[in-house]
Amino acid sequence: QVQLVESGGGMVQTGDSLTLSCTVSGRAPYFSRYGLAWFRQAPGKEREFVAGSQWGDGHTWYADSVKGRFSIDRDAAKSTVYLQMNNLNVEDTATYYCAARMGGTSTSTPNHWRYWGQGTQVTVSS
Numbered sequence: 001q002v003q004l005v006e007s008g009g010g011m012v013q014t015g016d017s018l019t020l021s022c023t024v025s026g027r028a029p030y031f032s033r034y035g036l037a038w039f040r041q042a043p044g045k046e047r048e049f050v051a052g053s054q055w056g057d058g059h060t061w062y063a064d065s066v067k068g069r070f071s072i073d074r075d076a077a078k079s080t081v082y083l084q085m086n087n088l089n090v091e092d093t094a095t096y097y098c099a100a101r102m103g104g105t106s107t108s109t110p111n112h113w114r115y116w117g118q119g120t121q122v123t124v125s126s
Helices: 028-033
Strands: 003-007 010-013 018-025 034-041 048-053 060-062 070-075 080-085 094-102 120-125
Touching: 003 094, 018 034, 018 094, 018 120, 028 034, 034 070, 034 080, 048 070, 048 080, 060 070
Parallel strands: 010 120
Antiparallel strands: 003 018, 018 080, 034 048, 034 094, 048 060, 070 080, 094 120
16 A cells, blocks of 8 residues: 655745645655645635646646646655645645555546545645
8 A cells, every 4th residue: 555644734924935745655666656746625625636746757737726836846765745835825725635646647636546645734824
């Protein structure tokens, strides 16, 4: 099995930056074969896609709401994927989840992702 553990959440103010980390374990030697993504879910709302990193060529894609502010990156040596979040605003407040899937194509649909972390809370105040 694959385990994902997120960290780095916290309480920040509008305009601040924050970096989330997600460490993948269980099948670390195959880290490069996993698509990785970040999703978020605010209270009373559905889980939504934030950013993804395709396996193989490392192609990245983002939700329109975070494009230009957030950046996803992976470190194969540490089996870790990061989400750098800049210029945060109150609408970014949510629980952020890391997700992984073996192979496949770029997808923003939560149901297409097999492995999930427990989530880390990000709260942005004005």
